[in-house]
Amino acid sequence: MPPWWSETSTVLCDALDNFLSLACSLDGPCRIPLLSLYAISRQQECLLPFVQVRGNLARLRSCVEELRSIPNGACIRGTGRAGDLLRQAVLDSLQQFKQFIRHTGARNQACNNESVEITVVTSQPGRSIVHLLEAGLKDADLVSLRRLLVVQICGAGDWGQDAPSPGASENEDAQTGFCVLISADSLTLGMEVDLQQVENSVFAMETVLKAWLQEQGGDREQLHLLLPSPSDNPIPG
Template sequence: MYHVITAGKMNQVIDEVQLQRKAFSRQPARAVLVDFRPPMDSGTCLNMVQALTDTLMLACNLTGSVRIPLFSLITLGLYPEALYPLQSINGNRVKLLGALRELKVLCSSTLPVSSRSCLSEGIDEALIQLRRQQSLNNSSNSNTSSQLEITIVTAISSSTVAHQLSSLSNCPTLECVKRIQVLCVHEGERMLSSEQEDELNLLGEDHSELLASLLDILPIENDVLSFQSVFQCWLHDCNMDSEHLCLLLPAATDGDEVTVRCDLYERILDPVLLPTSLSSHYLLTSLLDHTMETTKQQPLLATGHTQHVPRHKLRAVSLIASGGVCESVLYGMVRQPLLLCPSHPLYPH
């Protein structure tokens, strides 16, 4: 049985508004490394390119805060080759599409690959590009991402990838890396075995704790939707310097109520962020007149605009079965439903 916690009344949901926070102010730079070593095939590559294109084109056309400040696309064949060196995607749509088309051509052709792994060289190349961008922006007094998140797409087994990345243990430049996410593509039957999981667990014992904390190996199905589910997470707000929302729960026994610090994640992008002629006329069909008025009067945000949003506190007032909640409450009167995920353990208020 699933339950839904209701927080206050519809017109009194916000119990307390604290200091504001800057949304999307800590978005990391993104680098995608495509490993062409067998058993990577053209079908897998084309699925990945389609999902990557959809996500990047959506990010290019969103107004408001920049979701992907810097992006790089690197192929790993005989050596690392940057199809799209680390730079902004806003204003570079034509150049970005050209790089994606070139990647699509490489996917359909027989690309010579090295007998040895060049994963480490590819990561080094991405870090060099980040330092170059930081140097350029420092000279022009511009803000740039201080962290880099690397995504590796490969068909090699997860245990092999973990072993090949162990050479990065002593790399001092890993301090500016937020995460190294490895997407290990499988066809359904090539799942992560228990032996491979045990070998991955040994990574933290045999190598540096820093590398073990950065490495995130994710088995993924070979289809466009699976790739999209990973790439679209780039559009979430990555600023975790402070909690997005506090949920106050009543104590089980006599005592202080319990506070759950939560982060907010969008489940549906607000259509007013799309720079189309329809966005300025977007109306939310709702039974609440004030909701419709708020929607019509909301101004469009310019690209790069910094959003200041309040940090709210919600107090739980009742617990009801999920079957007793009409979907119109979640998706009818609320234009942009958000997912709450605990960011810290429970602690007394």
């Protein structure tokens, strides 16, 4: 489906590069402690196993350049195959996260509640991708998956397109391509499935990514004031 990887790759990679530069340079509490990235074309490939975001800008940029170099014609043939690869990427990422926590002791550093947010970026009709994910994951153990977001990058004529054209699901020559980004944080557990359409622009994609930096839970301490007691700071007679 248009606009294809040849038209979306530069937009996505430029947005990722800009966003990661910002995320790595922010002071204060780290809003995105860990990040992983999968590319799904004719096969599933983990371009970036879970790494800590802060202090790893060079490695993150190297991963973005690897994503940028994926050939424009590397697409999946058949929606059944696409569903299988998406399911495998989601489950592999959850397993990878559990292993990361177990072997690195990151629990105390960043991931108190051990939850993961997965964002699937595609130019395919978003609702059909949601259906593929729902069907593939209905019997899976998703206890550590807090949120699943499908981001559809739309061309000029694609807005509001919820499903593929008639017969597309049976067309084994239908081609699809995905980028799967997995971020880990310490928000409340429980999964949501969302669909978001954005235009094919760096600014629009950056806006989606910057939402990761916003506080989405109400259980974190935003401001902590320490007031001295009268005995600590007596007022002169």
